Amino acid sequence: MNTPMNTRTRTNTRLRDSEFTFMFQLISxxxxxxxxxxxxLPFLLILSGSFSSNESIVxxxxxxxxxxxxxxxxxxxxxxxxxxLKAYGVTVFTTVxxxxxxxxxxxxxxxxxxxxxxxxxxxxxFFIYFTTLFGGGLVPWYIMLANYFNLTDTYTVLIFPGLMTxxxxxxxxxxxxxxxxxxxVESAKIDGANDFRIYFSIVLKLAMPGxxxxxxxxxxxxxxxxxTSSLFINNPDMYQLQFYLYNTMNTITFIDQMAIGTGITLxxxxxxxxxxxxxxxxxxxxxxxxxxxxxxxFVKGLTIGAVKG
Amino acid sequence: MRNKTIRHLSLVLxxxxxxxxxxxxxxxxxxxxxxxxxxxxxxxxxxxxxxQFYMLGDAPKDLPVIESEINKLAEADLNVNVKFNYxxxxxxxxxxxxxxxxxxxxDLIFTADWTFYQSYAKKGAFLALDEMLPxxxxxxxxxxxxxxxxxxxxxxxxxxxxxxxxEYVTEGIAYREDLREKYNLPKPESLETLEAxxxxxxxxxxxxxxxADSNANHTxxxxxxxxxxxxxxxxxxxxxxxxxxxxSTVTSYWGSAQHLEDLKTYKRWMDKGFFPKNVLxxxxxxxxxxxxxxxxxxxxxxxxNKFNADVIKVQSTHPDWKLAYFPYPNAKGFAQPVHPxxxxxxxxxxxKNPEKALAFYEKLVTDKRYNWLTEYGVEGKNxxxxxxxxxxxxxxQTNGFPREGMNGWAWRNPEFMLYDKTFDDVLTMFxxxxxxxKPDIFTGFAEDWTPYQAEKAAxxxxxxxxxxPLNVGLVADVEAGLNTFMEKAKQAGLEKIQSEYTxxxxxxxxxxxxx
Numbered sequence: 001m002n003t004p005m006n007t008r009t010r011t012n013t014r015l016r017d018s019e020f021t022f023m024f025q026l027i028s029x030x031x032x033x034x035x036x037x038x039x040x041l042p043f044l045l046i047l048s049g050s051f052s053s054n055e056s057i058v059x060x061x062x063x064x065x066x067x068x069x070x071x072x073x074x075x076x077x078x079x080x081x082x083x084x085l086k087a088y089g090v091t092v093f094t095t096v097x098x099x100x101x102x103x104x105x106x107x108x109x110x111x112x113x114x115x116x117x118x119x120x121x122x123x124x125x126f127f128i129y130f131t132t133l134f135g136g137g138l139v140p141w142y143i144m145l146a147n148y149f150n151l152t153d154t155y156t157v158l159i160f161p162g163l164m165t166x167x168x169x170x171x172x173x174x175x176x177x178x179x180x181x182x183x184x185v186e187s188a189k190i191d192g193a194n195d196f197r198i199y200f201s202i203v204l205k206l207a208m209p210g211x212x213x214x215x216x217x218x219x220x221x222x223x224x225x226x227x228t229s230s231l232f233i234n235n236p237d238m239y240q241l242q243f244y245l246y247n248t249m250n251t252i253t254f255i256d257q258m259a260i261g262t263g264i265t266l267x268x269x270x271x272x273x274x275x276x277x278x279x280x281x282x283x284x285x286x287x288x289x290x291x292x293x294x295x296x297x298f299v300k301g302l303t304i305g306a307v308k309g
Numbered sequence: 310m311r312n313k314t315i316r317h318l319s320l321v322l323x324x325x326x327x328x329x330x331x332x333x334x335x336x337x338x339x340x341x342x343x344x345x346x347x348x349x350x351x352x353x354x355x356x357x358x359x360x361q362f363y364m365l366g367d368a369p370k371d372l373p374v375i376e377s378e379i380n381k382l383a384e385a386d387l388n389v390n391v392k393f394n395y396x397x398x399x400x401x402x403x404x405x406x407x408x409x410x411x412x413x414x415x416d417l418i419f420t421a422d423w424t425f426y427q428s429y430a431k432k433g434a435f436l437a438l439d440e441m442l443p444x445x446x447x448x449x450x451x452x453x454x455x456x457x458x459x460x461x462x463x464x465x466x467x468x469x470x471x472x473x474x475x476e477y478v479t480e481g482i483a484y485r486e487d488l489r490e491k492y493n494l495p496k497p498e499s500l501e502t503l504e505a506x507x508x509x510x511x512x513x514x515x516x517x518x519x520x521a522d523s524n525a526n527h528t529x530x531x532x533x534x535x536x537x538x539x540x541x542x543x544x545x546x547x548x549x550x551x552x553x554x555x556x557s558t559v560t561s562y563w564g565s566a567q568h569l570e571d572l573k574t575y576k577r578w579m580d581k582g583f584f585p586k587n588v589l590x591x592x593x594x595x596x597x598x599x600x601x602x603x604x605x606x607x608x609x610x611x612x613x614n615k616f617n618a619d620v621i622k623v624q625s626t627h628p629d630w631k632l633a634y635f636p637y638p639n640a641k642g643f644a645q646p647v648h649p650x651x652x653x654x655x656x657x658x659x660x661k662n663p664e665k666a667l668a669f670y671e672k673l674v675t676d677k678r679y680n681w682l683t684e685y686g687v688e689g690k691n692x693x694x695x696x697x698x699x700x701x702x703x704x705x706q707t708n709g710f711p712r713e714g715m716n717g718w719a720w721r722n723p724e725f726m727l728y729d730k731t732f733d734d735v736l737t738m739f740x741x742x743x744x745x746x747k748p749d750i751f752t753g754f755a756e757d758w759t760p761y762q763a764e765k766a767a768x769x770x771x772x773x774x775x776x777x778p779l780n781v782g783l784v785a786d787v788e789a790g791l792n793t794f795m796e797k798a799k800q801a802g803l804e805k806i807q808s809e810y811t812x813x814x815x816x817x818x819x820x821x822x823x824x
Contacts, residue, residue, distance in 0.1 A: 058601040254398040
């Protein structure tokens with residue numbers, strides 16, 4: 001009597017379990033699907049815009065699928081690819097050099113600042129924290145870089161200001177403190193390792209997840225930077241990619257809004273809607289395809305530190 | 310002991326590494342820029358200096374070629390070199406401010422009323438040129454008429470070299486003439502005929518949106534049809550009314566019966582479907598909407614020059630269309646040519662070689678070789694002179710230096726100027742406007758908004774929130790909407806702004822001797 005009852009209840013709970021699982025999966029999948037569609041739609045609009053003829057965009061607006069298929073946007077972009085390519089080169093260069101150099105400096109700073117046997121660590125930390133609370137503002141910053149360091153129109157100015165940020169130093173310092181136990185440093189010392197040896201062989205290896213995070217921050221910062229170009233670069237060959245694009249768009253806005261009363265005429269060719277979209281695709285495309293491949297390393301790197309044996 | 314030396318050594322090494330990296334970047338790329346800057350500041354290396362020349366906008370592709378050609382000439386004539394720098398249109402206003410306030414050596418910089426020449430001159434950002442001009446640039450002094458020198462004076466001193474070419478940037482209505490003929494509509498030359506024209510378009514071309522508009526720009530156009538304001542573009546700030554014939558009387562347009570009537574017109578137009586419903590968010594330019602056949606009328610932002618560009622564009626893409634233009638001055642009865650401070654060059658206070666800069670600028674304006682090189686490029690390579698007309702070699706894509714590619718609006722010299730053949734229509738329009746010409750009395754006025762800076766910012770917010778929807782007829786009850794706007798504007802400090810502005814304006818009229 002008892003046994004079948006028991007099995008029935010058991011199957012019931014099992015059923016209910018799988019029902020819940022199903023429900024959960026249904027909800028989470030549909031949520032994820034809706035979310036990814038929301039992320040994909042704008043991109044699709046740009047993609048279809050880049051393949052539409054300009055006239056159809058102005059007349060009928062953007063469509064998910066091009067109503068009037070045309071390659072004129074891409075033709076315009078690739079007619080003179082040198083400028084886009086140069087901007088690409090500058091951005092890649094600043095990103096690679098800036099990230100490598102920045103990582104080196106930030107890990108060094110983090111390592112030194114968390115060492116208990118470094119007497120002035122609090123003083124130095126204070127100097128770094130202080131700048132997060134009180135900054136000089138734009139004008140002194142500009143004067144410093146342009147007049148005192150004479151960095152206008154140099155690659156240094158694109159790399160140098162972004163090398164170290166207090167936030168990343170603090171992040172790195174805390175990470176190293178938690179990832180590298182003092183005892184490890186001590187025993188390495190006893191075994192005869194000097195500080196550089198400790199830094200290279202122990203700290204850098206153990207801090208990999210932290211380095212991945214900080215590196216991502218740095219790289220994104222350099223890749224998306226346009227402001228330094230806007231302030232310090234006069235030579236169009238040295239424009240960063242983002243600034244090159246941003247400036248093209250701004251020129252259009254300027255012609256439309258300012259030129260009314262100024263009466264000035266700009267003789268350069270204004271890119272059409274479809275050209276703008278094609279340009280956006282050309283610029284984001286490679287990164288878009290690169291990201292899924294690089295991303296898994298980030299995920300791996302970030303989770304290493306999360307679970308401790 | 311040994312440990313200590315190693316530590317010291319490695320510290321030094323690390324520092325050297327860091328310095329080395331920075332230095333490498335510096336030398337590798339920016340060496341030339343720095344070299345020229347040092348050349349500009351050191352006087353002991355003979356007399357030769359490098360002038361830093363700052364323009365707005367983007368540099369043309371062939372700028373290096375032009376720069377080296379100009380430098381050849383300038384070195385022989387004046388023993389100077391010039392470096393042409395461009396700000397780009399992105400955040401140019403911020404960069405302009407930084408260039409002038411940071412004190413970096415700049416020898417020549419573009420000025421105009423829209424780059425706030427008046428307030429910079431008042432604050433002492435530029436050098437006064439009065440004493441320098443006769444000595445350093447006598448030909449330039451003679452080239453610019455005396456009344457123009459007078460007109461650019463701020464506090465009785467000259468701070469900018471004005472451009473002597475006279476143009477009109479007055480606006481007008483650009484419309485589709487072929488559709489007007491096809492449906493037998495009236496010419497849109499007054500508020501009534503404009504409405505009739507728009508109605509006809511709406512009825513016959515259901516796919517078109519009659520008015521190309523974004524951000525409620527049409528209101529400036531309509532005001533120019535209905536009033537005789539002192540400002541050419543019909544854009545007086547803070548809702549003020551100053552009529553050209555009675556400049557000393559300042560009244561408030563906002564809240565007046567005329568304002569209410571105009572807003573009702575906009576509401577009626579919106580109800581009739583003359584604007585798109587999302588007009589406040591339209592991102593397309595008015596010109597592109599007209600050029601692509603989406604709209605039939607552009608009410609604001611079309612000066613003769615821009616209209617001409619539209620005509621050329623439409624001729625190439627839709628030869629069967631016809632565009633026509635009605636200048637607002639014809640409705641107002643007078644036209645104002647641009648004020649002399651509309652295009653000019655000043656010498657910032659940070660300049661190391663003001664005399665040389667002025668002498669070079671004189672060459673740029675009065676020497677045909679310099680002028681043509683910087684306005685049109687290299688003859689034969691960038692342009693040809695065909696029957697007295699300017700002719701571009703190739704097209705805008707292949708040519709590295711299109712007409713006025715350096716943005717040299719300020720050193721146009723009427724004696725040397727070459728026009729494109731298509732520009733004839735604009736020149737004819739200018740001739741017509743010359744007949745009803747009256748001097749611009751508004752642009753010489755420099756508003757000082759420091760007394761009401763906070764109120765100004767607050768008012769801008771109120772305007773965006775309460776007035777813009779009224780301007781495009783999106784508020785059901787216009788009268789109540791206007792009352793709310795006026796109430797909020799008064800709370801923001803409208804009265805203080807208006808009375809302070811009036812005071813400044815009347816002081817200006819007195820000092821300029823205008824009745």
